[in-house]
Amino acid sequence: MSQAEENLRSFLRKVESIQRQGQEEALSQEFQEIKNQTAVFRQDSDFSTEVGRNKENIKKNRYKDILPYDQTRVPLTLRVEEGQTDYINASFIQGLDNPQRYIATQGPLKDTMLDFWRMVWEYQVKVIVMACREVELGKKKCERYWPLDQEHSSFGSFSVCMVEKNMPNPEVVFRVLRVTFQGEVRDICHFQYVAWPDRGIPDSYDCFLEMISLVRLYQADGKAPLCIHCSAGCGRTGVICTVEYIQELIYYQRVPSNFSIFQIVLEMRRQRPSAVQTKEQYEFVYHAVVEMFHKKLKDSNVNYENLKENKVPFYDDAASLRTDRRSKPALPRSSVFTRSASVPAEPVLQPLPGLRPAQDMNDTYAVVNKAKKGISSSGPGEARYQGPPVNTTMCLP
Template sequence: MSRRDQPLRAFLGAGPSPGQLRQEFQDIKVQAIAFRQQQGFSTEAGARKENIKKNRYKDILPYDQTRVILNLRTDEGQTDYINASFIEGLYRKRCYIATQGPLAHTLLDFWCMIWEYEVKVVAMACREVEMGKKKCERYWPLEQEPLQIGPFSILQLKEQELNPDVIVRTLRVSFQQEERPLTHLQYVAWPDRGIPDNYGHFLEMIEHMRLKQGEDSAPICVHCSAGCGRTGVICTLEHVRHLLLQQSVPPDFSIFNIVLAMRKQRPSAVQTLEQYEFLYQAVAELFRAALAPGAYENLTEEHFGASRAHAGAAPQDERHLCCGDASPRGPPSPCPSTGRGKAPLYSLKPPGLMASPQKKAPSSPRHEYTDSYEDLGSSSCGGYSPITSPTSGLGYNFRIRKPKGPRDPPAEWTRL
């Protein structure tokens, strides 16, 4: 067994039980809240009077310490606020932008963010309307019908199906005589607070994101409706995929640590137990594919060694932060880093990644997840209200029975 394969085989051999995953997920919530309180993380910008209406959900506000700041403002009434958070990746502090689905009156803010941070790929994990409720304003144009948002002109050049669950749109964005390409991927079969029902289709979207991102150092923009649950799942899987391509899966690889680190940067990232369990299964699919014969034949040590030499070694204190250690200097990286700088090409995919495109995600009894949906508490002050001890069955901030917030309670979903 090669040293490179050992973390993958160790993960596949661990096989945590549903009870262990439930406890892990509970511990993530407790530790994320403790980190926020210890480090004094705040949500003051999102709670300001001039910004409060820019939030789709009153209990999902970005941390001031990790929020995306809009320096490019094209309208006199704009502030520097958008409900979006930077999430650190393997080589960059701004690897992902996790954001809510734009509202009708935040479309300009959204496109200012995309342009200012030179976003090349946008991944959308929701529909515009779900279960009769508006979840996201359409911010892209219909085919051959340009969309004008303030000074931004957006044109759709092509729309096609990547697979039955994913739509890929090729857009062209124009601003002040400059044009840029943008790839828009939309997963249309993912229920709010639920999970995809097909590993292969979902992982194919993750692969396509990296293929289109290439070596570009700009952040990948990921959103669902609130920008936390489904968004967190995509960011986590994309990060693990990047670790595989870099052959940088650490010996102590842990989904727990990755999700916990993301929660320290974006509130409620990976929002439900069901989503957390799906992550384990999806990562297992990735690792099994990577262990298939010949999976790494194109990923030569020479290729990656050159990349790491170019990037340089990460400071030891930053690698320590990756493991969840609280530090006053800011949130940890989702996973141990081997350096900073541009990553190599991402089109080098292990054979077998799409080997089981029809494999379905397991469906668990719905009653197990009815109450596994978090309430982050009062948004006006960004506070949290623990309602029971960390060792009890409910833990912190569980909603009891039917949620009272703007989102619908989990229900049996049918493909729209």
């Protein structure tokens, strides 16, 4: 057994041990400690939100209490109209080996859709993940910044049309948006998770993890940031950033021996306010990670048994997932976590320059063992979209 696999098993043993002891309140205590530490470091002078509070920018914030830290905000230098500022309510969050792996941002307002496309274009975003609907419970949560079928939409100097649309599973809509700016054309992949209530959790682990896997397939080895947003750009957005980051650890076999969801979420909050906003979302992260670890160990065992019998492994190594922009992968029906050919050194999620390191803490681990209403824990393929994919061609290159 490799050290990487042993680290996965070690975490699962801690989870199972505390679950057997019936200490379901451990996660609640852990999340409360995250909130406590967040309240402390937000008082530090290193965590300011002055730019978002400027008079000229205040109207660009969807919620007054969710402002990007000046130290991690995403500046816009691409100016397409007079009088534009460099402000957008968006934050960089670092990834495994990339200080700008994620852009966590709010859902665009009517007056910030142009700013949104300026950001996407300037930072050469290839994949956008949207974790909300435009309207939820009768309230506007996000403006639609893409066209409906067979339409073109203009946002200042940006022209957007939809060239592909389908449903990889019942809870995710996948689109390819073709964006034109000053004669240059780019295709951008857009995932929208449509079954995730505000401040709540997704209806299915399977569908959520399948989307996370697809995001990685389409992002491939690109250095451009993933753009992730919900309404406020914190709760649901933070869950996606956290789980996608851990997926990277799994993929590159770099889950450390001291793996800690607590520390990862706390570090996310040092870069984007209120990332993973509720206790329920924090519990969901734990559940999702346990599912990912179990699947990785199961797949590794299957691959090992196949190799012993001189059979071709079920999954190719990392090189097979590198995709060309001109030849996108087909949307699979189940999530895939593949093995890596090498085992790099264990990573540590480092604070961004200028920020204090997170306080030390003895983490506790738990999984809430009562089934949540509406949560599916079925195996792969049991909660999949049964009808044919909806493919439409909206406009030609």
